[in-house]
Amino acid sequence: MKNLILSLITLLITTPSFSQAYKKVKVYDEDYRLIDFEKEADYSRYESIYLDTARYAFAPISYIPNEVILLTYLKSVSFTITNDSAVKTVFDVLEAISTLESLSIEGSNFNLGSVFEPSKSNSLSQFPIEVNGLINLKTLTLSGHYFNEILIDTNKLNRLESLYLFRNKLTEFPKLLLELPRLVDLGLENNYIKEIPTAFCNSKIIQLSIGRNRLSEIPECIFEIDSFKMILLNENMIPKELADKYLKIIEQTKSNVKLYLPISK
16 A cells, blocks of 8 residues: 555656646746846846746746845746645736736636637736736736636726637627727637627727637628727637628728638638
8 A cells, every 4th residue: 555655646746747847947038048137247137037947948837936026127037836735926026016917827828719628727816906007017928728708907907918828718709808998909719709799899909819719700890990900710600691792891991901811720
């Protein structure tokens, strides 16, 4: 029995999802060069960092080194997270970075056209509401997770311009996002969304990526928005006849909208 327990423990700590989480987290600059805080003389020259356990390992992390706070001009942080239990620990550090404008937290949910989904390890099951405390954010990426609800505080994150929620479990278009006053670029690819609300046409969004969802149509008022630039619709459930109709509307009205196909039959 003792040998069996020891074997199970050995198996657990040698699996990637476990061992990577407890490896020392390292800080890399935008060119993926290791930042040595003990030797670094000028912390102000770093504006963008990646957190990883080894160079180009893209391994999930469960904490952020406190030394990151020393980077006084830091604007962008990117990393892959282990799971929900790491949220409080990482945000304790992120909230101390007053200059932060861009945050990317990736998970392991690839959700390839709703066909293949890997293990739920190394991803978030719930939207991290702690992100609402990062009031200076302009760009936010929360992709590859398993949450199906977006709990953004539109009053606090009113500077947000770009939001990417690829490869999650969204079944409905998050209408709350339409209240973000500066949001112009929205990414919702690889989800399970079936409909774009007509209220979308009253938003300030000019670019929408919503490929690999379950749309069967889109509101035609989109083609009437003068400022709208692009909508990515590849691999949805829009019939060819309707897709041809949209293309004809664009041609006849000389709409600025770029409609990216192909669309699944």
